[in-house]
């Protein structure tokens with residue numbers, strides 16, 4: 168059996184679904200990030216990377232040799248790693264695992280060692296306070312109400328980004344606003360629900376310290392990307408001053424990038440993105456490495472259904488999986504890409520293990536073709552500070 172062809176579909180809102188086909192007529196699916204983003208008529212950089220990796224290392228090869236193909240894609244390209252290559256590898260890797268599971272008639276998590284748990288906890292995002300047209304008090308009230316709605320719908324954990332763009336050293340009111348919204352959300356959901364916070368890498372280490380101090384009384388589940396991803400060396404100072412678990416990793420792309428954080432004891436939760444950090448193969452290794460440092464994983468996943476399915480297989484098999492991010496469980500268009508959207512049926516705050524063969528999803532290729540190339544838009548303009556310099560957003 169060999170890999171004979173592939174197709175990469177760009178589908179709304181900004182996702183790329185990759186289909187591999189084999190000489191015996193099997194199909195496997197993966198999901199590739201749009202790195203960077205659709206803008207104007209330009210193609211995502213990852214689409215080119217997929218083309219190059221497929222032609223150089225995968226077409227004509229035996230798809231069952233996942234580790235060898237992964238190593239070929241990673242090591243043989245010489246200039247390696249980073250957001251583009253590792254996402255292209257990830258999508259191909261996921262599709263190879265889907266093929267292997269389909270061929271074996273087993274879910275991928277069974278091939279990773281079998282289930283470490285019966286169900287997988289997921290969280291929901293609270294977004295309403297991000298509407299900059301609202302007054303602060305109104306935004307806070309809406310966030311609290313939204314969080315309560317998610318809890319009433321059965322979720323046992325929510326996450327919010329409590330800050331806008333920040334100055335390098337910002338005013339007391341910037342910190343107070345963050346404390347107000349987090350406090351209101353905590354009050355709305357009570358002590359039996361987890362409230363995770365994401366600074367989105369917007370804080371300098373000076374502001375991260377002040378924010379963490381101000382938000383610690385609300386007992387966050389974790390604070391995510393308290394610093395920009397480049398500042399791994401500054402994270403241990405932050406971790407040492409607070410009892411709030413420190414999380415990061417959605418912008419780290421391999422075991423080698425997580426290693427310094429783990430060795431410095433600077434992190435409690437790692438958040439690799441399966442579709443960004445080399446796929447199922449690499450993310451399971453990151454999880455295993457983290458386990459030896461008493462660190463859990465909470466895989467990042469703000470994209471589509473193939474990526475979410477791939478994440479769930481890692482969660483199912485990894486003993487240290489804490490909780491899974493998702494943004495699509497209530498999104499009808501996202502679910503329309505599947506013939507079996509009930510694979511993601513949620514009971515309370517948990518999803519079932521995806522127990523069909525392969526990734527467990529049945530991609531509706533007719534629907535994918537119908538929407539491919541339409542309604543693609545995702546641009547990221549700079550976030551400016553008050554003096555016109557570029558900050559984080």
Ligand SMILES: [Mg+2]
Nearest residue numbers: 365367391417
């Ligand atoms: Mg994040």
